[in-house]
Amino acid sequence: MRRVAAALAAALLCASGAVAVSEPGPQQAVIDGDTMPRKLSEFGLFRVGTSEPVGGLLPYTLHTPLFSDYAEKHRLIWIPPGQHAEVADDGAIAFPLGTVIVKSFGWPDRAGGAPLETRLLIHRADGWAALPYIWDADGKDATLALAGRRVPVTFRSPDGEAHSIRYAVPNKNQCKECHSKAGAIVPIGPKAANIDFGAAAARGDVARFLTGPARPVAPMPRWDDPASGSLHDRARAYLDANCSYCHNPEGSASNSGLFLRWTDPVGVNYGIGKRPTAAGRGSGGMEFAIKPGDPDHSFLIYRLESLDPGIAMPEIGRSTVHREGVALLRQWIAEMPKGA
């Protein structure tokens, strides 16, 4: 009897354990469907009961990322087996249907580095869908937060300063405000010039996910690594990553006439000597977005240093000032020849 019971228990253990051990992996039917699952676990992107991604997803970083309240971001790509993303010669990446781009946000000194939220961008038949999930208190699963939420977060920034903020998890529409091109949702970060697969690239895993480009794409510098590019180029990389998703002719800030893509010419429409358009209080009483040689009279700086919603840029996703980023841009403007 006893042995039977033990065997039964072992069998039960196996049965239940099998789920965790064999790891069902990404659920393509859910990914491809048209539902907005209430629980993140339904996608099968994370090991059951954890915030640890399943194998088979491709991790990546960006040379120059978007600043998000000093959050550490873990980025992953899932592409269905047998499919590839095509990298064009200009560095744009065309992801196949069934792709999921996963981004988790956390802080090393908060909850042991566990993610607070995970955002999914899912390439479905009717376009990209953006879904925000907030991790449950027990850290075992995350729950859909369509309307976003403010979550109190305490952490230290790299300079040692303590921050207590009401971190904003974006709502579904806000996802689109940034991830918008001519009114449709698109990925932002993964572009050949900015994406870095690190060790995975060396192992050749990247080939399972991406094909092309025919010619290598010159990388954007790392904003905080002087060895990777000139001050001018690092400032432009920073503006590309932090501003150009809205500030481009097809983005949410198209009407501003301020265009800050890596590829945009550095002239009046890049902010040099550009007067405010619909900036309101964002002008801070200054005449120009960028006044060469004079960061204190460049309202681009003023807006990056503000936390007031009527002034601050970017308009969403920032509850702290990125001091190091602002310092880079201040130096860039200060070193521009006056009257340029």
Place this chain on the structure above:
Amino acid sequence: MRVHQLPHALGLGIAAVAMLAAFPVEAKTISVAPGGPDANEALQEALILAEPGDIVELGAGVWKLTDGLSLDVDKVTLRGAGTKDGTGSILDFSDQQGAGEGLLVTSDDVYLTNFAVLNTKGDGIKSKGADRIVYHRLRVEWTAGPKETNGAYGVYPVESRDVLIDSVYVRGASDAGIYVGQSRNIVVRDSIATENVAGIEIENSFDADVHDNVATKNTGGILVFDLPSLPQQGGHNVRVFDNVVNDNSTPNFAPKGNIVASVPTGTGVLVMANSRVEIFDNLFENNGTANVMIVGYRYPYQDDKYQPLPRDIAAWNNEHGKAGFAPAFPGGAEIAAAMGGAIPPVLWDGAGSAIVNDDVAVLSLNLPDVSTPQSEAKPSPADLKGEAPTPLPGITLPAAMEAKVR
């Protein structure tokens, strides 16, 4: 609900059937109420989960909102119980922590009606790339009155085709109360703009009718501007008529640098650059600088395609009350003193071309070249009477938009 009503409402049967035909998928009403810890999230969720044809209905009461709301679904109606404190649906953003506006609309065929948006940190209601939007019976207000810390625009449609703003009240905007930018086919009517820097502003836009509004106690009543280095420029075909534009005497409280910070206190209608602007049948009174100002864009710019001159501006049949008694531009007081205490009610900087057939005097600053500084003005009376061009045809909006407000 609709099915149940059909047999009883014989008189309305045709209308109801027509509505059903327009929305083959049964449209539904999503009701949300203020109060409760999750009211903010519930309202935003309703705006996300709404489907085309749906009505999101705001109950009466006050929402204390900490973040901007947004709507990105076509053909949705957002309808409240009214705009008044006490009985209406009040979206109060006094404690706003994030987002550049109170409500952002980015979808087409949206109808906003019968609610109030108060004390946003940035703009009140913005709609971008939102064609055929209808703003109707709304109140957007900064309740402490004019303050430089108020948000910029009250209602702010931009980059849109077919815009109707009807029976809207805006007070306290630190830029423009009602601002329409880079859009075309626009009607702003029956609205009240008071104690804003600019009451109503049409900027870099084509084909607009601004009529039957009251623009009072602003710095400038109604502005028609065109600015360089923007995706849409070359503003033209704007008719400003049947408005009451009076007592625009609020000292300019716009943050410096913004173009409206240059608007002199006491301006009635101000046309800057643009072509084909018609100003007629308005009632002007008590505008200390001028009832009508026509000027070029007099700042340096780097934009080969930009046209800084006002061209073919025409004014006729306006009624002019007292004006020009406190001209608030550099040198204005001296000119007024030299002219016996007041300058004429119509002021032209001398750039571009204008016809003024109103029965009042016109003062020209004789600065035809926009690069000449204003300090070199040589003011003198000017006769701008002449034959106005063939009148503009007026704006027709899609019938479905007009049907919403009828």
